[in-house]
Structures are given as C-alpha cells and as structure tokens.
Amino acid sequence: MTAQAETLEFQSEARQLLQLMIHSVYSNKDTFLRELISNASDALDKLRLEAFRDKDLQADTDDLKITLEVDKAARTLTVRDNGIGMDRDEVVGLIGTIAKSGTAEFLQKLKQAKDGAGTQDLIGQFGIGFYSSFMVADKVTLVTRRAGRDEGVRWESAGESTYTIEAAPDAPQGTSVTLHLKPADVEDGLPDYTEAATLRTIVKRYSDFITWPVQLAPEGDKAEGDKADGDPETINSRKALWARPQSEVTDEEYAEFYKHIAHDWTDPLETIRLQAEGTFEYQALLFIPARAPMDLFMRERKRGVQLYVKRVFIMDDCEALMPEYLRFVKGVVDAQDLSLNVSREILQNDRHIQMMRRRLVRKVLSTVKSMMTEKPEQYATFWREFGRAVKEGLLDDFDNRETILGIASFDSTHDAEKQTTLEDYVARMPEGQEHIYYLTGESRATIENSPHLEAFRAKGYEVLVLTDPIDEMWVDSVPGFNGKQFQSVAKGQVDLDTDEEKAEAKERAKDFASMLEWMTSSLESDVKQVRLSSRLTTSPACLVGDENDLTPTMEKMYRAMGQQLPPIKRILELNPTHSLVAALHKAFTEDKDHEGLAETAELLYGLALLAEGGELADPSRFVKLVSQRAEQSLS
Structure with missing residues (x-):
C-alpha cells in the first residue's frame, strides 16, 4: 500500500449488508458471476454510446470484451472489461455506499428473510449485485480507470467495516474485479471457481446472450503477467434472444435474460414477444416482473425499456417507448x-x-387481459403488485382507458375476500340499477363502517371500495364503463327509493322544513346545507358533498402538498327515523326557544364527522358536550 492510500469506512447500511451477504446461506452462489458480467456488459454499452456521442473522447473502442482470468495457485478469479470505467468519486459513491433509496427498509426485510432464496429475491430488488462477490470471496480488489482519464483507482476490501482506496497510475481503461476466492467446499455449495469447466457452465447458463464476447483467458494470460499458450476462448454465443426464433429459446433463457437487464434475481411473471414487419421493422422482448420494485412510486425512479438500433445498444430507460403507468415493464426494443x-x-x-409505443402498450395490456382468463393466479399477483400504477393510466391514456378499466380489479361490498372486475360488477347489477356505485376512503375498514353505505346495503346494491390515493383522482375524470356511469355514494342526492317512499319523503321534508332551515343557519360555519337523507337507515346523520366537491381525502392530499384551498363546506344529511333526530324535531316543534337545541345540532354534526374518519375542529368542546348529555341522561 502506498502513502497515498486511504482507509475509509463503509456507510453503516453497507457494512450491515456486507455481513449479511457473507454470513447468509444462499441456494445458488454461482449468480455472483452473472452480476459481475452484467455490470461489465453495462460498462461496455455505456462506453460505446459515449464514444459515439463525444467524438473527442480519448478512448479505445476497437476490441471491447469481457475477460475472465483465473490463477489457480493464488486462488483468484478476475472479471475484466475495457468499458467506460469509473473515477474515484464514482467508486466511493457506488461501492463505498449503497446509493439507493429505501436501504433501511431493505435491510430490515433482509434480516427477516427466513431462507436463502427469499434473501436473494430481496437483493435483486435493490440492484446491488457487486456485493454478491463476498459470497465467494474473502477479499475483493477493484482496479478501474474511466475512459478519457489519465489515472485510475484501486479499491480493496475484505468485506469488513473498511475499505482502502488509492491511485492506480498504470490502470488500463475499464474495470477489473479480482476475487480472492474462499476455499472450495462442495458440502457448503461452493464450487471451485478457478476451474474452466465451472466457469463455462455458469456463463452458458446465465450470460450466454450477452452482446459482448465473454472470453476465458488461458491460465497465466494476465494483464500484468506473461502470455500463456493458446488464445482466449469465447464462451458465450452472443445471440440476441429477441432475434432468435421463439421455438429455439427456452423459458430458462428468457428468465436469465430478464434478470440481466432488470438486475433482478427472480423470474419474470410474464414474457412478451413482438415482431413488426413492413414499412417500419422492429422486434421487442418485454417482461412483466413478478414483484414491484421498491422505487415504483419514488420520484427518482427510472423507467422505460432498452432501445437498440440494428443490435447496437442506444440507451437504457427509453421513456418514449413506455408510458409512466407501465414503468415497471422491462425489456428491449430493437x-x-x-x-x-x-x-x-x-x-x-x-x-x-x-407508433411503436402505441403497439407496445396495446400488447402489454392485451397480455394482462389474457392473464385474467387463462392464468387467474398470475393475474392476481400482477394486480396486487402493479394495480396502483396501472390505474394512473386512466388519467392520461385516453386511447386505452376502456382497456385499462377492463383489466382492473377492485375491492367491493360483494365479497370481502375477493376483488371484482367491472365486467362482473355490471353482470351482478340488479334490475333498475343505473350506476356503478363506489366510495373512496383511506381504508376498507373506514369505508365498510361508513353510514353512507346503509341504504345501499338495505337495497342490495354492491359498492366498490376504493382505497388507493389514485382512486380519488380517476373516478372524477372517467365517465363510466360499458355505458354505466360511476356514482359516489357520498356525493349528491341518492335516488334509491320507490315512488311510494319518495312520496312519503316529500311529506316528511315539509314537516322538517323549519328545523332544517334553522339547523342550516345554526351550523353555517361548518356546513352549506342541512337536509333529510335517503341513504341512512341506522345512523343519525352523515356528511355528503355536492357532485363536484373534493372528497375529504382529496382535500387532505392537496393540503399535504402545500396547496392553499378555500374552506370546503359539505351537506349534513339527517335520518328522520332515528330516535335522536326525531327527538330533536319534537323538541324544536314544541319549544319556541331554540337556543338550547343548538348544542344538539352541533353534536349531530360532530357525530357525522367522526363516522367518516374526519377530525373535529375543537375535540375538547365535543367531549364536554357528550359528557354533559351523558350526565343528564343518567340523572
């Protein structure tokens, strides 16, 4: 170590992760090589792209490749590329720390994983494949030089709390990762990674499709050593999976290719192939993951598929090819x-x-539609993981809005254990029902206990239970489904009564008119109107909005984002058959002095607010009023 070498500490989360990687039991340690080769492939792609865009870049692009070098005597395996490389800041930022959001959550879940496979699944969600080196190595040495720079960097760690970093003046362009291997132990599931046959098998299984040649150097053929006899052996076929006939590609090969491009450790949920011929030719190989990435709803997330032109890599995360609401789709388009x-x-x-984007979107949506009927369990997994994101398309993809509604599933009052499609909802609608009824809220429990549902339950009408934040937005912008309009059970007037019930309600409204007018005036600081309800059967009161009013949840969302909103007054509806409302009406009719009844009106408003999960403006006053009423009833 030179005097210029520095010893730095890993970020605390990185230290914990390294220890878990070293001491955890994995079902398949071979995948470390896939991760290192995948990183090397990315580095070569980035160099070719940067050299194409920057004609002044001083970089060698004549013989781009990935080389595997072994030294049996020293028990080392080196994965070397001559790609874009890294400078010192990038090494510290990408390897010395975990530059990913959600690290704490990841570590917590990693500790809770009860088996090796479960742990591997979690690691794949965070794109930290480099750390997998410590599954098989006691020490890792990384030497790298960024293309166009004069000096490189040498990084080394034994996977403990620290690492060393120093200048490497003679480092070649690109990156080499040298693993000082642990002793081979068949019983512990650790093969001898210095054996050429072992490396050939692993590369063939996991990295055969890599665009760049993966070469196995004869032992002794090192960058710093003497040339060994024989030429390097290219051990991958380099055949693009999307260009091969579908009959020649196995499910395992598709799965490994997905893991390569998505940096995931789990098999995809679904594989989608598409080939367009004619005036504009392209091929697409897309994948729907089996689980949502941790950053699906984070602002800094990346989205889009890889774009190739005639097998030449152009860019990662091509947003123009895939809309925001399908940001979880991975794959390539050539x-x-x-x-x-x-x-x-x-x-x-x-x-x-x-044109490509429109067809790719239609293909993804039609694949999900097929899943619904042919692979219901697979569809259930898809909707559980990605349904919230897909519903975002209802706000901006007008061309596919009906299709998105057709593949959506929702909780409803029909079955607490199983979601329903809109098609099934409409098929169950009783004769005379004209709308698709729904209620939004923060949780199913809140909605299930809402007084707004009382009359709908009594009439046998099913109500959709919408609890995702995105539901608050799309229901107001989507007119309907299959000719049936969406209708909130917490907004506007509800027309569920028979003609006879309507006639009775009309007469009752005349009888209550004076009291309703008085209550509207008495509660004018809180409500815009007090009226009788046709949606209540057991509760005394509820709050409803006008057709175009914001829901309470939507109002909270806007205020949480810092938006200033004027006070939104709602309508207080009373159940005239409830004993409390009937008693108030009787007292109001018999007593000309109504000032003493104002507190009862205030209590009714407070009860309605609490019933929907709202917050009282003055909780202590409400408690005082309730205490007084309880005391009076006992005396």
Whole structure:
C-alpha cells in the first residue's frame, strides 16, 4: 500500500449488508458471476454510446470484451472489461455506499428473510449485485480507470467495516474485479471457481446472450503477467434472444435474460414477444416482473425499456417507448430504421417511436387481459403488485382507458375476500340499477363502517371500495364503463327509493322544513346545507358533498402538498327515523326557544364527522358536550 492510500469506512447500511451477504446461506452462489458480467456488459454499452456521442473522447473502442482470468495457485478469479470505467468519486459513491433509496427498509426485510432464496429475491430488488462477490470471496480488489482519464483507482476490501482506496497510475481503461476466492467446499455449495469447466457452465447458463464476447483467458494470460499458450476462448454465443426464433429459446433463457437487464434475481411473471414487419421493422422482448420494485412510486425512479438500433445498444430507460403507468415493464426494443445518432429529445417527437409505443402498450395490456382468463393466479399477483400504477393510466391514456378499466380489479361490498372486475360488477347489477356505485376512503375498514353505505346495503346494491390515493383522482375524470356511469355514494342526492317512499319523503321534508332551515343557519360555519337523507337507515346523520366537491381525502392530499384551498363546506344529511333526530324535531316543534337545541345540532354534526374518519375542529368542546348529555341522561 502506498502513502497515498486511504482507509475509509463503509456507510453503516453497507457494512450491515456486507455481513449479511457473507454470513447468509444462499441456494445458488454461482449468480455472483452473472452480476459481475452484467455490470461489465453495462460498462461496455455505456462506453460505446459515449464514444459515439463525444467524438473527442480519448478512448479505445476497437476490441471491447469481457475477460475472465483465473490463477489457480493464488486462488483468484478476475472479471475484466475495457468499458467506460469509473473515477474515484464514482467508486466511493457506488461501492463505498449503497446509493439507493429505501436501504433501511431493505435491510430490515433482509434480516427477516427466513431462507436463502427469499434473501436473494430481496437483493435483486435493490440492484446491488457487486456485493454478491463476498459470497465467494474473502477479499475483493477493484482496479478501474474511466475512459478519457489519465489515472485510475484501486479499491480493496475484505468485506469488513473498511475499505482502502488509492491511485492506480498504470490502470488500463475499464474495470477489473479480482476475487480472492474462499476455499472450495462442495458440502457448503461452493464450487471451485478457478476451474474452466465451472466457469463455462455458469456463463452458458446465465450470460450466454450477452452482446459482448465473454472470453476465458488461458491460465497465466494476465494483464500484468506473461502470455500463456493458446488464445482466449469465447464462451458465450452472443445471440440476441429477441432475434432468435421463439421455438429455439427456452423459458430458462428468457428468465436469465430478464434478470440481466432488470438486475433482478427472480423470474419474470410474464414474457412478451413482438415482431413488426413492413414499412417500419422492429422486434421487442418485454417482461412483466413478478414483484414491484421498491422505487415504483419514488420520484427518482427510472423507467422505460432498452432501445437498440440494428443490435447496437442506444440507451437504457427509453421513456418514449413506455408510458409512466407501465414503468415497471422491462425489456428491449430493437428498431431497424432509426438513426444511431438519436437523442431522447428526438425520440419524444418521432413518428415511428410513437407508433411503436402505441403497439407496445396495446400488447402489454392485451397480455394482462389474457392473464385474467387463462392464468387467474398470475393475474392476481400482477394486480396486487402493479394495480396502483396501472390505474394512473386512466388519467392520461385516453386511447386505452376502456382497456385499462377492463383489466382492473377492485375491492367491493360483494365479497370481502375477493376483488371484482367491472365486467362482473355490471353482470351482478340488479334490475333498475343505473350506476356503478363506489366510495373512496383511506381504508376498507373506514369505508365498510361508513353510514353512507346503509341504504345501499338495505337495497342490495354492491359498492366498490376504493382505497388507493389514485382512486380519488380517476373516478372524477372517467365517465363510466360499458355505458354505466360511476356514482359516489357520498356525493349528491341518492335516488334509491320507490315512488311510494319518495312520496312519503316529500311529506316528511315539509314537516322538517323549519328545523332544517334553522339547523342550516345554526351550523353555517361548518356546513352549506342541512337536509333529510335517503341513504341512512341506522345512523343519525352523515356528511355528503355536492357532485363536484373534493372528497375529504382529496382535500387532505392537496393540503399535504402545500396547496392553499378555500374552506370546503359539505351537506349534513339527517335520518328522520332515528330516535335522536326525531327527538330533536319534537323538541324544536314544541319549544319556541331554540337556543338550547343548538348544542344538539352541533353534536349531530360532530357525530357525522367522526363516522367518516374526519377530525373535529375543537375535540375538547365535543367531549364536554357528550359528557354533559351523558350526565343528564343518567340523572
């Protein structure tokens, strides 16, 4: 170690992760090599792209490749690439720390994982494959030099609390990761990774499709050592899976390719192939993951599929090819007629790209639709993991809105254990029901206990239970489904009564008119109107909004985002058959002095507010009023 070498501490989360990686039991340790080769492939892609865009970049791009080097005597395995490389800041930022959101949550779940496979699944969600090196190595040495820079960096760690970093003046362009291997132990599931046959088998299984040649150097053929006899052996076929006939590709090969591009450790939920011929040719190989990534709803997330032009990698995360609400879809699209010199800005307005995007979206949605009927368990997994994101498409993808509604599932009052599709909801609608009824709220329990549902239950009408934040927005912008309009049970007037019940309600309203007018005036600081309800059967009162009013949950969301809103007054509806309301009406009719009844009106408003999970403006006053009424009733 030179005098310039520094010893630095890992970020605390990285230290914990390293220890878990070292001491956990994994069902398949071979996958460390897949992760290192995948990282090397990404580095080569980035170099070629950067060299294409920056003609002044001083970089060697003539013989790009990935090389595996072994030294049996020293028990080392080196994975070397001549790609983009890293500078010192990138090494510290990408390897010395875990530069990912949700690290604390990841570590907690990792500790709770009860088996090795479960632990592997979690690791794949965070894209930290480099750390898998410590499953098989006692020490890892990384030497790297960024293309266009004069000096490289040497990093080394034994996977404990610290690592060393120093300048490496003679480092070649690219990155080499040298693993100082643990002793081979068949019983512990640790093969001898210095054996050429072992490496060939692993590369063939996990990395055969890598675009770049993966070469196995003869032992002794090292960057710093003497040349050994024989030439390097290319041990991957380099055949693009999307260009091969579908009959020639196995499910295992698709799964490994998905893991490579998605940096996931689990098999995909569904594989989608698409080939377009004619005036504009392209091929697509897309995947729906089996679980949502941790950053699905984070602002800094990446989205989009990889874009190739005639097998040449152009960009990661091509947003122009996949809408925001399908950001979880992974895969590649290989176009034959695009220019290699294409930018994200050009893609946004390219006619061919827009055409490809429309067809890719339709293909993904139709695949999900097929899942609903042919693979219901698989569909249930998809909707559980990605339903919230897919519903975002109802707000901005007008062309596919009906299709999205057709593949959506919702909780409802029909079955507490099973979600329903809108098609099934409509099929169950009793004769005379004209709307698809719904109620939004923060939880199913809150909605199930809402007084707004009372009359609908009594009439046998099913109500959708919508608890996702996105539900608050799309229900107001989507007119309906299959000719049936959506109707909130907590907004506007409810028309569930028979003609006879309507006639009775009309007469009752005349009888209550004076009291309702008085209560509206008495509660004018809180409500815009007090009226009789046709939606209540057992509760004394509830609060409802006008057709275009914001719901209480939506109002909270806007205020939480810092938006200033004027006070939103709602309508207080009373159940005239409830004993409390009837007693108030009797007292109001018999007693000309109504000031003493104002507190009862205030209590009714407070009860309605609490019933829907609202917050009282003055809880202590409400408690005082309730205490006084309880005391009076006991005396």
